[in-house]
Amino acid sequence: MEAQPKIIRRKILSLAWPLIIQNFLYTLMYLVDTLMVGKLGAVVLAATGITGPVMWFLSAILMSIGIGTVAMVARSVGEKNIIKARTYAATSYLLGIIGGLIITVFGVIFSKQIAELFTKDQRVVLETAGYMRIVFCSFVFNYISMIGSSILRSAGDTRTPMKITILTNILNIIGNYIFIFGKLGMPALGLQGAGLSTAICKVIEGYLISAHIFSERSVLRLDPENFKMISYESIKQLLKVSLPAAFEPFVVQSGMLVFTRIVTSLGTIAIASHRVAVAIESLSFNPGIAFSMVCAALVGQKLGEKSEKGVRQSVRQSILIAVGIMSCFGIIFFFFPNFLARMFTNQKSIVSNTAICLMIGAFEQPFLGAAMVFRGAFQGSGETKIPVYIGAISVWGPRLILSYFLAVRLELGLAGIWIATTTDWMFRTILYFWFYRRQKHRFKEIIATADA
Secondary structure, eight states: OTTOHHHHHHHHHHHHHHHHHHHHHHHHHHHHHHHHHHTTOHHHHHHHHHHHHHHHHHHHHHHHHHHHHHHHHHHHHHTTOHHHHHHHHHHHHHHHHHHHHHHHHHHHHHHHHHHHTTOOOHHHHHHHHHHHHHHHHTHHHHHHHHHHHHHHHHTTOOHHHHHHHHHHHHHHHHHHHHHHHTOTTOOOOTHHHHHHHHHHHHHHHHHHHHHHHTSTTOTTOOOHHHHHTOOHHHHHHHHHHHHHHHHHIIIIIHHHHHHHHHHHTTOHHHHHHHHHHHHHHHHHHHHHHHHHHHHHHHHHHHHHTTOHHHHHHHHHHHHHHHHHHHHHHHHHHHHOHHHHHHTTOOOHHHHHHHHHHHHHHGGGHHHHHHHHHHHHHHHHTTOTHHHHHHHHHHIIIIIHHHIIIIIIISOOTHHHHHHHHHHHHHHHHHHHHHHHHHHHHHHHHHHHHHHO
């Protein structure tokens, strides 16, 4: 009965809407920074355009633990084994703090050297290094927030992280206004002010998520006793799922850094235009990411419940909803690109370049949604190697080869970059579908193992 499409669809939507709002608010924080610093010129926009991919790369490495958390905690919840779920949650929380501290120290020390990998323009290097250094100071708290949200999501609570994100986004907007432009007696800090506001809000967010997880109100409460239950076996099982996902940033996100280097070779205006286009397109990522997260949690829970039919229906319904919603975003991007671009800047060259990017990117939206959900399905089942293979093949194949050939050799500029990106997502969707059809037997094996 639980695997009926309508029941599954209702469950997906009830879990997804808080995630969509939460992800939208994360995107809003990104957009607000872009909107406010966009008034400071192309150099500042270029600096944020470099910082974004770097932070994504480093976040993706540590978020592999979050992926393992969803798979192991959700399956334990499906099995009704709360002690086991809390043990895995405590394990991931501790490993996350350790990893987050290492990245924080690394980023603060080497911010300038990282910036110099992407551009020789010293104006951009100085702006990037200053901004990046401030944001890195809060990285460990940002990661605590991500891990905490993964724990709650695995247990079926997507609303608490949403509420906390609403609060911190309001604070970020206020902080940006004060620190960027120098209000209420504060000096005008420009881009560094945006970084300071973001860092403060990430600290607050990490604290609030942690406070909730350790409180009686949490759907999966942690306490000091849970950390005493951390064992070699719990670490081993978590890392068994997490490590393949941890390898993904090195083969996928490293490819994305090369991709960013190709974009930066096109000049400051191109970097700024690409930054604005990605900021706008990121609005459409929210449904895809949300349904990917929900699908991962539901697949883990259904495997714990030993419901193969529930697994299949969770994947199917998540894909149908995500593709439908993201196709609507594609229509908006195609017909209103100039209007959207002018919300961020009045510089004509940036507006025209951004509009071209959005019109091309409109065609990738349904494929982007399907690929995201497939990725969540594999991660929720613990099959974390497959997304690594697909991501590596797609990024180092269609995306990088076509980006260089079209943008540099054929001199198509940003248009070539976005044609390559769209081709990448089409190719990924085809690969995911092929792997999914071939891997269905694994669901039966996992269930059979659980029964044994």
